[in-house]
Amino acid sequence: MTLAQVAERAGVSRSAVSFVLTGRTDQRLSVETTERVRKAAEELGYRPNMTARTLRTGRSGTVALVSDFVSSTSHANSMVRGALDALRERDTILFTVDTQGDAGQEKQVIDSLLDRTIDGVLYASMFTRAVTPPALLTQVPFVLLNCVPAVGVARAVVPDEVAAGRDSANELLRFGHRDHIWFIGTLPPGVTGGLSWRGWAPLALSERLEGIRQALADVGAELAGTQMVDDDWTTEDGREAVTRLLATGAHPSALICANDAVAAGAYQALHRAELRVPEDVSVVAFDGSPISRAIDPPLTSIALPQVELGRRAVELLFDKEAQPVIHRIAMTMVRGGSVGPAR
Amino acid sequence: MTLAQVAERAGVSRSAVSFVLTGRTDQRLSVETTERVRKAAEELGYRPNMTARTLRTGRSGTVALVSDFVSSTSHANSMVRGALDALRERDTILFTVDTQGDAGQEKQVIDSLLDRTIDGVLYASMFTRAVTPPALLTQVPFVLLNCVPAVGVARAVVPDEVAAGRDSANELLRFGHRDHIWFIGTLPPGVTGGLSWRGWAPLALSERLEGIRQALADVGAELAGTQMVDDDWTTEDGREAVTRLLATGAHPSALICANDAVAAGAYQALHRAELRVPEDVSVVAFDGSPISRAIDPPLTSIALPQVELGRRAVELLFDKEAQPVIHRIAMTMVRGGSVGPAR
Incomplete structure (x- = not known):
């Protein structure tokens, strides 16, 4: 259906149709002509394109979430849910596009989005890391979601991992542990983030460790040690890491695991060594994923604030006064039965 | 940047610019004019809109995945990954849009996508169910992903749940279990799918049960019984259901759990009753999620073929010969240590 067909049916010029449907007010058209064009367009099912709608309303009612792997992995989806909730309140649609971490794909995606007119972009990462947002993004308002700028400043929302x-x-x-606390899940040098994530360094690791060291230093203590995983933060890697730790003759009173999956592996290794959680060894971890409820006893885990991250990113996107600074969102401890008194 | 500015810089009419940039071949323009327009457009960074590109190439290079909750929950994301893999081979971008199961939102989303020119739609559901695709979808090629048409026929891809x-x-x-096998996870009448999913009936439940009953009938056996969950297929609901079952004095030799989370709850209930997996009770489940690896012993689980579902849906979308029938994709058993010989 073309503009020309609408013009023919309404018995007016193509320019007149264009003026009416793009909402231009700098041209004088009679009310009757305007009505005739609108009626013809409706009868013919003519779909005025987005650019026209944007010109008329000043916004397209569409925001894009451009990410690496957010919608294609099961890790960070609640961020999308938080963003959707906040956008629905603003009568705005969210398009989500995963680039699989490929810069060429990313350029093509953003090009294609700009062609389609959008009001803004949430530039998101599956896990917290430093990014270099593509130059194209400067053409629209954008907020970094779960990532921070590698250089310069930008509006960004990340979890407060240090806290x-x-x-x-x-x-x-609080439960009397102090000198026999181990951290499970440092990453091999040069393999930061696990091979599966192309060497991206998760800020979660360094910042969680920093917070742990701060709190222990406050009472004059320090970690008994850190145990590296072979590759990634999976249950299998966690099990192997804790099995190796126990084989050294170490007697941990508590383990702080890099995430819930690593903690699930720690449970398996402790179980095979006939050590009970929490009677013999306490375990605490990060993420608050369904794994933390599935393992036995349920795990004390400090939950990623994913819904809140998504929601805050949308609020910053629409807040014209928002400064280009990093906003840190609190993580919440969900207690299970995995922490008990030190023996 | 407007067409008029490109025309001015190239020293040609606006019509000439339009003809060149939309790739129209029914107008005679000199090679020199064509080159001058292209050069001016490039120098000015003029962005020909998608409609023009579509007119020229016959396709926009964009497919949309419209779903209920696929990218905002952690359940079905691998479907998106499978679709992305198959689309990248076809140099096509995927836009994902979650409607949160709201019909008004869905209409708005599809309208908006059609405005932006797309080559096709994957209409997806977070879990397998019957759907009524919106009428608007008939304007573009579409494939149902992880759902089937409630009435009529359509191209659709779903897991083979009966098998x-x-x-x-x-x-x-095979392990000698026969007369004491219970199914854990039927849903309360009228609450099919759990309250959290608005009463949508998951086909997975009825079809998995049908397959179980077929295989047992083949050897002249039947289920010892089915145990209902209070609300949904969660670890907590699974634990409560198995706790109630054991309280009736039942002595199951094996449990078939509706999904991995329910099986994790079954482990917890068995553990509290001092029953070991698999020495006292064998457990098998469906999904193949990370939970199946996190619990101890690792669970024998029949994995949803999510990557393959996404990939096949894209293949069907681009296959002009594909019939409007339901394609069933095999689910694969991943064996853990949760099944042992019947006592």
Whole structure:
């Protein structure tokens, strides 16, 4: 259906149709002509394109979430849910596009989105890391979601990982643990983030460790040690790491695991060594994923605030006064039965 | 940047610019003019809109995945990954849009997508169910992904749940289980799918049960019984259901759980009753999620073929010969240590 057909049916010029449907007010058209064009367009099912709608209303009612793997992995989806909730309140649609971390794909995607007129972009990462947003993004308002700018400044929303690290250590201190606390899940040098994520360094690791060390230092203590995983933060890697730790003759009173999956592996290794959680060894972890409820006893885990991250990113996107600074969102401890008194 | 500015810089009419940039071949323009327009457009960074590109190439290079909750929950994301893999081979971008199951939102989303020119739609559901695709979809090629048409016919891709049900029962029969097999996870009448999913009936439940009953009937056996969950297929609901079952004095030799989370709850209930998996009770489930690896012993689970579902849906979308029938994709058993010989 073309503009020309609408013009023919309404018995007016194509320019007149264009003026009416794009909502231009700098041209004088009679009310009757305007009505005739609108009626013809409706009868013919003519679909005025987005550019026209945008010109008329000043916005397209569409925001895009451009990410690496957010919608194609099961990790960070609640961020999308938080964003959707906040956008629905603003009568705005969200398009989600995963680039699979490929810069060429990313350029093509953003090009294609700009062609289609959008009001803004949430530039998101599956896990917290430093990014270099593509230059194209400067053409629209954008907010970094779960990532921070590698250089310069930008509006960004990330979890408060340092505070979460402190909370994990304080929970153990509260139960009398102190000198035999191990951290499970440092990553091999040069393989930061696991091979599966192309060497991206997750800020979660360094910041959680920093918080843990701060809280222990506050009481004059320090970690008994850190145990590296072979590759990634999976249950299998966690099991192997804790099995190796126990084989060294170490007697941990508590383990702080890099995430819930690593903690699930720690449970398996402790179980095989006939050590009970929490009677013999306490365990605390990060993420608050369904795994934390599935393992037995349920795990004390400090939950990623994914819904809140998504919601805050949308609020910043629509807040014209928002400064280009990093906003840190608190993580919440969900207690299970995995922490007990130090023996 | 407007067409008029490109025309001015190139020293040609606006019509000439339009003809060149939309790739129209029914107008005679000199090679020199064509080159001058292209050069001016490039120098000015003029962005020809998608409609123009579509007119020129016959396709926009964009497919949309419209779903209920696929990218905002952590359940079905691998479907998106499968679709992305298959689309990248076709140099096509995927836009994902979640409607949160709201019909008004869905209409708005599809309208908006059609405005932006797309080559086709994957209409997806978070879990397998019957759907009524919106009428608007008939304007573009579409494939139902992880759902089937409630009425009529359409191209659709779903997991082969009946075969998975048969496989689960046959695995237990192979280990000598027969007359004391219980199914955990039927849903309360009128609450099908759990309150959290607005009463949508998951086909997975009825079809898995049908397959289980077929395989047992083949050897002249039947289920010892089915145990209902209070609300949904969660770890907590699974634990409560198995706790109630054991309280009736039942002595199951094996449990077939509706999904991995329910099986995790079954482990917890068995553990509290001092029953070991698999020495006292064998457990098998469906999904193949990370939970199946996190619990101890790792669970024998029949995995949803999510990547393959996404990939096949894209293949059908681009296959002009594809018939409007339902394609069933095999589910694969991943064996853990949760099935042992019947006592």
